[in-house]
Amino acid sequence: MRWEKKLKHIPNLLAFSRVFLALLMYFFLVNRNLFSGIDSSWFDYFAVLLFVVASITDFFDGFIARNFNAISKLGEILDPLADKMLVLGAFLGLLFLHRANAWAIYLILLREFFITGLRIAMVEEGMCVKASFAGKIKTVFQMIAIGFLIMNWPFANLLLWIAVILTLYSGMDYVLAYIKNQND
Numbered sequence: 001m002r003w004e005k006k007l008k009h010i011p012n013l014l015a016f017s018r019v020f021l022a023l024l025m026y027f028f029l030v031n032r033n034l035f036s037g038i039d040s041s042w043f044d045y046f047a048v049l050l051f052v053v054a055s056i057t058d059f060f061d062g063f064i065a066r067n068f069n070a071i072s073k074l075g076e077i078l079d080p081l082a083d084k085m086l087v088l089g090a091f092l093g094l095l096f097l098h099r100a101n102a103w104a105i106y107l108i109l110l111r112e113f114f115i116t117g118l119r120i121a122m123v124e125e126g127m128c129v130k131a132s133f134a135g136k137i138k139t140v141f142q143m144i145a146i147g148f149l150i151m152n153w154p155f156a157n158l159l160l161w162i163a164v165i166l167t168l169y170s171g172m173d174y175v176l177a178y179i180k181n182q183n184d
Contacts, residue, residue, distance in 0.1 A: 014061035029093025
């Protein structure tokens with residue numbers, strides 16, 4: 001019983017670590033001239049490594065929360081905010097490097113902040129705020145696009161625009177769920 005009580009804190013600790021990793025990733029993306037003599041590609045490697053580790057914490061905090069009944073009100077709000085901070089840090093860094101289309105980033109961030117606010121309102125109203133399947137697919141495509149953009153790989157911008165479309169589509173899921181719940 002004692003380990004179960006301690007386990008309840010792990011998802012929130014993972015979400016907090018994601019915020020910290022997002023900050024470090026952003027640092028490596030925008031401070032390339034801070035260390036002379038280091039090839040700039042190493043900053044991409046460090047940034048993408050931090051991004052991948054942070055993305056993995058997103059998977060595990062959800063897995064632990066769902067499978068070990070470690071869901072909390074704080075976690076329901078913190079988890080999506082930590083995700084948004086990671087995505088925001090990555091996209092701002094990519095804009096700084098001129099590797100991502102500003103309109104694509106704007107549309108994604110607009111949706112992300114709007115839906116985060118909507119999700120917080122839903123939690124406050126006692127509504128179930130589980131990520132939809134479309135939301136999970138959106139997250140996967142955003143993560144892949146960000147990884148490709150950080151590494152400056154081919155097809156990165158195509159993946160970004162696919163992520164934009166999926167992001168806007170999945171946002172409609174939340175809006176429709178909220179409207180449906182209000183009408184019930």
